[in-house]
Amino acid sequence: MNAIDGTDRHIKTDEAPPPSLLAIVLDTNPHAWAHLSSTLPLSSAIANLLVFINAHLASGNANEVAVIASHTHRAAWLYPIPQSTTLPTSQNGTSNGDMETNGAPTEPSVPENPNKYRPFAIIEKAILSNFAKLLDTTKESDLASTPTTLVGGALSLALSYIAKSTLLHSPVDPLATDNPLSALADSETMHAQRTPLTSRVLVISVSGDLANQYIPVMNAIFAAQRRRIPIDILKLAGDTVLLQQACDATGGIYMKPERPEGLLQYLMMGFLPDATARRSLVMPSAGGVDFRAACFCHRKVVDIGYVCSVCLSIFCTPNLPDNLCLTCGSYLSLAQAQTATPAVIPRQRKKKKKRVGGTDSATPGGSTPAGSGTPVHT
Amino acid sequence: MSASSSQALEYLELLPGSVHKKLYDQPSTALAIFRCMLPHLAKTIVMAMLYMTGPFPANDLDAWFRSDAKREKDKAISVLERLHIIMLRQETSNQISYQLTKRFAQSLRQALTGGGTHRSFGVPSNQPDAKRVDKAFLDEYARKQWENILFYMVGSTVGLADSNALGRDVGEGTKALLKAGDFVRIAHGRVHITRTGFEFVLQEVNAQVWSLLIVYLKHASQLNMSETDVLSFLFMLGSLELGQDYTTTTLSPTQLQMLEDLSAFGIVYRSSKEASTFYPTRLATTLTSDSVSLSTSEPITNSLSSAGHRAGKGYIIIETNYRLYAYTSSLLQIAVLSLFTKLTTRFPNLVSGKLTKESITRAVRLGISSSQILSYLSAHAHPQMQKNSPVLPPTVMDQIRLWEYEGERVETHNGFLMKDFGSESEFRELLEYAESLGVLVWKNEEKRVFFVDRVEQISLYLNNKKRTQDR
Incomplete structure (x- = not known):
């Protein structure tokens, strides 16, 4: 049975x-x-x-x-x-x-x-x-x-x-x-x-x-x-x-x-x-x-990229034309966001240059090459 | 590997190694055996080894398989060994390696690359045939011939027509073959179907063809035909193209003789007995492909699967209340159904009836098993039923089994009893090995005995072990 x-x-x-x-x-x-x-x-x-x-x-x-x-x-x-x-x-x-x-x-x-x-x-x-x-x-x-x-x-x-x-x-x-x-x-x-x-x-x-x-x-x-x-x-x-x-x-x-x-x-x-x-x-x-991902703007493989908060597109540089995302067109204030980061650094006293860069960045594009140059690696 | 080809595999495994070696000379045979006889993992192993330069060390093979798949691996290897496709080689004292048999490897490579001049995939006729026939004609021809055979077997048991008229369309040779294969018995001038006959009738068409051909093979030697010749011709038939005519000039006398018998079965078609060409029918071209490909690739084939003229394959609907509706007008299908169903009504395109305890037990008494009934019903289930999983209603499946088990309490297996083990560990080791081979039928651990249905590999294993211990 x-x-x-x-x-x-x-x-x-x-x-x-x-x-x-x-x-x-x-x-x-x-x-x-x-x-x-x-x-x-x-x-x-x-x-x-x-x-x-x-x-x-x-x-x-x-x-x-x-x-x-x-x-x-x-x-x-x-x-x-x-x-x-x-x-x-x-x-x-x-x-x-x-x-x-x-x-x-x-x-x-x-x-x-x-x-x-x-x-x-x-x-x-x-x-x-x-x-x-x-x-x-x-x-x-x-x-x-x-x-x-x-x-x-x-x-x-x-x-x-x-x-x-x-x-x-x-x-x-x-x-x-x-x-x-x-x-x-x-x-x-x-x-x-x-x-x-x-x-x-x-x-x-x-x-x-x-x-x-x-x-x-x-x-x-x-x-x-x-x-x-x-x-x-x-x-x-x-x-x-x-x-x-x-x-x-x-x-x-x-x-x-x-x-x-x-x-x-x-x-x-x-x-x-x-x-x-x-x-x-x-x-x-x-x-x-x-x-690693490739950026959407130059199709380069990047170690560190900038991600659009709306559509999650990846960019190798925060310096976008008119601060508009290339994919979805949202306004992104990447340049301003970047000024915030160096503001923490001055306590170390060693990196004075950064502070200078940070203050400069009110004019967009001026310091971005340095900013996108992967600060982590330094 | 489907049910149909596993029959043929069982037959092939029993052939001696010398026959295998001769068979593998033909690339078409090597390819056909590879395609339809081997289990899936065995194919993987063969292909991995086919273009390997040296032998494949057993340790590497073990490493290639996951540890939980050891059982499947052993099964695949054992099939390959039984068919003499791979050989064990003792490299050094504790290193074993596997190697493909030379002839098989060579033939399979030739089949894959299409080289050589063996002409084993059939020589097409190059003369235009005035009486060329099309595929539909071939299908119709094959269906008619095959149905006649089935009808001859079933007809008299269900008492549909008088037995004299039934055998009219079936050749004497075929009748003799059916009798020799113990599918029918003739007593008092009437044809009686036997238990194996029922098994035969309830199978799928492809499996039926193989069963009949295996009987044919077993009797080939009595007709002075060589088994290898017959087998390699069958495998060649399986690789031919439907609707193409092939020339008979390159065939051996044995194969010419076979053509005559095969055209009586409806496996090949010849316009006349002296014709220099022959056409394989669908029964032939699907010999080496399993039923799965039949149902998915070409819907036309389904018309072959017993008589249904409709495009759809299945025609049976079973409800949970044991009522059965079959959309068919074929006498053969009705005859088969009436073997185990109490049919009540018949309409032009539909018969209806009920599965009752009486009808099932009557079928069981005739020698039909419940699993045969169930597999017939699920194989021919209506497309609407096919959508369910499981296909048949579980209550019906269980009840059919229960009805059968009421009468049958004892099951028999032929095999070997292993007993008198020296120690517990020895017993355990061999028991596990038998289990991994899938040959274990029964065990009793207290008495240290177990029962297997195949012993060749276990004895080989024991011999190997003994040799290593002696050393």
Whole structure:
């Protein structure tokens, strides 16, 4: 009789892990790859990445993948191409998703190859041809204009794709699927627990100096944190504060391999395990995370910044034009606030200069360079 | 890993190592086994080791896993060892390391990179076929063939039609196979379904296909077919593309013979017996993907899952008062339901009835277990029911079980009794090991005995221990 109790009511608990969607953001910044070409040329990096994608698809029968290139001047889809009809394996089932708005469908004819598993061949073909297209359309002027990459836009693309796939996966009445609005409404009521899709984002980054995209990237991070989507970072070159924070905030993996040529092994061991497998594995983490923020005015990483009391924007200098916050336009009397601090100092008697500066600061701008020069460090 | 592939896994595990080695020569087989047979963590381990230059020291592997996941790790490793995918290597006296079997690693790498000239993923026909058929036709064909088989098994028990008419559409070979697999018994010219037959009928389609194929495999040697040839052909079928025609010219005689049998099951389609091409149906292409992918990716497949012409998968609604409504007009589904339901009314698109104590105990007497009934009901539950968690009303689930337990008080397991331990610590150690492997069935700590359903790994463990003690 013991066998009949509430605990084994779930007779059909799904043993199989839920399907997992891996969105890969590949940094294709030509400047950075040119730097790496001696150890890891872009072509072999992509070859390794394709093997990794195949391994991911093989790890679960319903696993999906999305690949986005974050290029110098735009973020571009490598797979799936933004037309739901072109690829049978891409799962855009609805009739009016936002993915199929542009362009005429160009059916890529994948040659039948008896030596290759067909789903692998389809994805490989799509990624390679789209990547070639992206490189062909890149003009010299695009390269000259910026040395960095649009990782913020690519992250947003990845997150919106994940959100859409999650909706499509949630178990809803098949009668309702021809109306995406009802599916939307349903997902609110049914709650995320029943969605069987687990997703994660992998950013393969080679460019440094991403501080100028601080705001879009941070917004993407917070969105991912809210939806519990881990962002994994594989940092092949350069170092950015930002991406480290991304995986720290979302519970992803941060890896900065010392030998980039071993890319495939890093991918296979560190980034292949999905959320189900990670529960039983010891995963590498960022260790000490640099939590510094970038200022909103010059996009510089700052140790100490000035925060707008209304909208929480960060500035590296209290010397704002007209004392108005650049983001929300509130009046901030930063200069006056700063005079108050030096007023405490004179007791020490040593720092007479400060006192002079303090009295001077009635004229805004006069002493601000000294004031913003991080007094703590002296 | 779904229920359907676990059957196939059990069968695979029992094969000797030499057969495994031969199987792994084909990249398609290596990939198929990796994709659908291995538990999730085992896949992770294999992938981590696949491009490793040297063997993987056991200590490092332990360090990679969290301490509370030791059980899962041992399970994954034991499956991999049983399938001869990884080997233990004794480096020095106290250092052990794991290594992937060479052939498996090589084949899997080839499958991932798409290199080589093995042509194991099916050679498409390059001649345009005048009598080309589309996917809808293939689905219809597969559904019809498979339903005929099921109907042949169920029909006479529920007395829907006379048994002579039932077997008309089922080939003699298939009938013989069903009999050989002990799914049906023929007595006095009538077909009687057996306990295993019920188990078969109540499974999902994918699991049914595998059960039948495993019976087929077991009898392959009697027909002078090599087991490896048959298995690797099946795994190849699983990696083919639906709606594509493939040429038969590259197949071995064994595989050509198989094609004939498989087209009788509805797993492949050939326009005629001499045709130089064949089409895999959905039954074939979903062999190596589990049912989860069936239900999520392609809604068309659901029409396959026993007869429902509607787009939706499930059709059964059960209320807490044991009333059952099934939106179906298929005779097969009604026949299956009537095995354990007291059906009262039938409308053009709906039958209704009630689960009663009599109907359940009658089913139990016929050899159907309560868990089979429950899994059938929840697998075919109406989309509205699927939204609930748990899918079926708990009262109904409990009551069905209680009705069954009224008659059955004894459970049997085949296995091995471990006894006569020298010391308490020795007993505890082995007991914990058995528990972590998941083979422990029963224990009595006072008498220092326990019972396991598998003994290979425990004996290996004991031998290893003995050797280290002797040293």
